[in-house]
Amino acid sequence: xxxxxxxxxxxxxxxxxxxxxxxxxxxxxxxxxxxxxxxxxxxxxxxxxxxxxxxxxxxxxxxxxxxxxxxxxxxxxxxxxxxxxxxxxxxxxxxxxxxxxxxxxxxxxxxxxxxxxxxxxxxxxxxxxxxxxxxxxxxxxxxxxxxxxxxxxxxx
Amino acid sequence: xxxxxxxxxxxxxxxxxxxxxxxxxxxxxxxxxxxxxxxxxxxxxxxxxxxxxxxxxxxxxxxxxxxxxxxxxxxxxxxxxxxxxxxxxxxxxxxxxxxxxxxxxxxxxxxxxxxxxxxxxxxxxxxxxxxxxxxxxxxxxxxxxxxxxxxxxxxxxxxxxxxxxxxxxxxxxxxxxxxxxxxxxxxxxxxxxxxxxxxxxxxxxxxxxxxxxxxxxxxxxxxxxxxxxxxxxxxxxxxxxxxxxxxxxxxxxxxxxxxxxxxxxxxxxxxxxxxxxxxxxxxxxxxxxxxxxxxxxxxxxxxxxxxxxxxxxxxxxxxxxxxxxxxxxxxxxxxxxxxxxxxxxxxxxxxxxxxxxxxxxxxxxxxxxxxxxxxxxxxx
Numbered sequence: 186x187x188x189x190x191x192x193x194x195x196x197x198x199x200x201x202x203x204x205x206x207x208x209x210x211x212x213x214x215x216x217x218x219x220x221x222x223x224x225x226x227x228x229x230x231x232x233x234x235x236x237x238x239x240x241x242x243x244x245x246x247x248x249x250x251x252x253x254x255x256x257x258x259x260x261x262x263x264x265x266x267x268x269x270x271x272x273x274x275x276x277x278x279x280x281x282x283x284x285x286x287x288x289x290x291x292x293x294x295x296x297x298x299x300x301x302x303x304x305x306x307x308x309x310x311x312x313x314x315x316x317x318x319x320x321x322x323x324x325x326x327x328x329x330x331x332x333x334x335x336x337x338x339x340x341x
Numbered sequence: 342x343x344x345x346x347x348x349x350x351x352x353x354x355x356x357x358x359x360x361x362x363x364x365x366x367x368x369x370x371x372x373x374x375x376x377x378x379x380x381x382x383x384x385x386x387x388x389x390x391x392x393x394x395x396x397x398x399x400x401x402x403x404x405x406x407x408x409x410x411x412x413x414x415x416x417x418x419x420x421x422x423x424x425x426x427x428x429x430x431x432x433x434x435x436x437x438x439x440x441x442x443x444x445x446x447x448x449x450x451x452x453x454x455x456x457x458x459x460x461x462x463x464x465x466x467x468x469x470x471x472x473x474x475x476x477x478x479x480x481x482x483x484x485x486x487x488x489x490x491x492x493x494x495x496x497x498x499x500x501x502x503x504x505x506x507x508x509x510x511x512x513x514x515x516x517x518x519x520x521x522x523x524x525x526x527x528x529x530x531x532x533x534x535x536x537x538x539x540x541x542x543x544x545x546x547x548x549x550x551x552x553x554x555x556x557x558x559x560x561x562x563x564x565x566x567x568x569x570x571x572x573x574x575x576x577x578x579x580x581x582x583x584x585x586x587x588x589x590x591x592x593x594x595x596x597x598x599x600x601x602x603x604x605x606x607x608x609x610x611x612x613x614x615x616x617x618x619x620x621x622x623x624x625x626x627x628x629x630x631x632x633x634x635x636x637x638x639x640x641x642x643x644x645x646x647x648x649x650x651x652x653x654x655x656x657x658x659x660x661x662x663x664x665x666x667x668x669x670x671x672x673x674x675x676x677x678x679x680x681x682x683x684x685x686x687x688x689x690x691x692x693x694x695x696x697x698x699x700x701x702x703x704x705x706x707x708x709x710x711x712x713x714x715x716x717x718x719x720x721x
Contacts, residue, residue, distance in 0.1 A: 252481060267480045267720055269477060269479045297471065300719060304467065305463060307711075308715060309457070311460075311565070311570055311714075312456040312457060313456075313457065314565055316457065318561050326553050326554045326557060327551060327554065330553055330554075
């Protein structure tokens with residue numbers, strides 16, 4: 186009985202570790218990859234797959250995930266999570282044919298705060314442009330209206 | 342036919358009724374629906390919307406009612422309204438058409454610097470976004486919740502439907518409830534953020550705005566918004582079309598239809614459809630509670646943002662602006678402007694701030710639409 190309990194406890198402890206080893210921040214990692222740099226918030230690795238194969242791997246792996254966005258950049262494919270998962274992005278480089286760099290980055294507040302500040306400034310920019318547009322057009326139109334009124338007053 | 346067969350028949354008949362399928366969650370939703378109907382009728386809180394929303398909540402939370410599902414592959418009544426009106430994002434835009442046809446932008450055109458107050462007010466939207474992410478909402482959900490502070494019902498509905506349709510009911514309810522409660526929420530914050538001297542700053546007479554300027558305004562605005570935040574052009578385009586119809590004076594029949602019958606018809610369908618999304622299995626979770634709490638915080642920070650913007654502007658302006666009009670930057674038109682007027686009169690009986698507050702009030706509508714556009718662009 187004791188041995189059975191011990192076996193079950195070991196199994197419970199070991200199984201999650203085994204599962205985590207398969208991925209990083211709950212993102213599946215391509216097994217054949219070589220880790221270049223790994224910290225708590227970032228995993229950079231190279232895989233012996235072409236860019237398209239690596240993208241296909243992640244498309245399949247993330248198929249059931251909602252709020253995932255694939256962006257095609259000039260030198261990389263950028264996968265972004267708009268949900269509440271522990272990772273923020275996966276960048277798959279468009280490098281040599283048979284070797285691709287994959288970078289997985291943890292969800293970070295720097296990105297959220299930066300994008301919010303930029304967008305708040307963006308609202309100011311939109312309304313400032315509108316303010317300038319209205320001020321200029323207001324001056325022109327009210328000037329024209331006054332001139333027309335004067336002309337009418339003179340003619341009558 | 343023996344007794345057992347009769348009992349079986351009675352039981353099977355009972356199983357086809359709602360009584361047999363009642364559950365406690367539905368009873369709670371009846372309470373929620375009736376609460377909003379009560380607030381609309383007894384307290385007159387945004388009755389035009391809260392009454393159909395409340396009734397929508399009430400009616401969809403009866404078991405087996407064929408309203409929000411599909412019968413033989415065909416959508417049921419409220420599902421049709423929801424699909425064509427909200428999923429297709431038609432109704433908020435038509436509401437904006439009607440609002441445009443009802444709005445006089447004169448005070449904003451006469452004093453365009455108040456546009457900056459409308460931008461400053463959006464502070465709450467961006468701060469609440471952070472808080473919403475912290476409590477566990479996804480980024481898209483956070484964006485849709487944070488726009489509540491802009492106090493603009495159609496924009497909230499438009500953005501939520503775009504980014505997080507599962508939160509449509511609670512977000513719309515929070516937005517309209519807090520809009521109705523502007524006279525309760527804002528005054529203490531206004532008093533806290535201003536000194537008695539600031540509250541007495543006189544409002545000077547606004548200049549006359551010509552008809553030509555009023556006709557040009559929607560064209561300039563729609564052009565600038567289309568260039569800078571194209572994602573909100575369905576909303577702003579309709580808003581400005583309504584206003585152009587009104588100011589041109591040549592399509593009176595269309596203007597009257599847009600601001601009257603069309604707006605009323607759409608309001609009924611919008612309210613019912615929003616209410617119908619709040620079925621017990623979707624609504625009864627921790628999220629609506631957070632939405633209501635964060636919405637209140639959002640409103641408060643937006644009010645602070647507007648007042649702070651006026652104070653900062655006053656550092657650079659020769660003719661100071663009364664900071665009480667800053668709170669009107671939340672776009673609850675014209676309620677927030679009326680609150681500024683009432684608060685201003687308490688400190689100087691001759692200082693009428695209403696027309697001055699209408700400027701930031703309308704700027705708030707444009708500002709919250711711009712903020713919504715920023716969020717849509719962020720996720721597209």
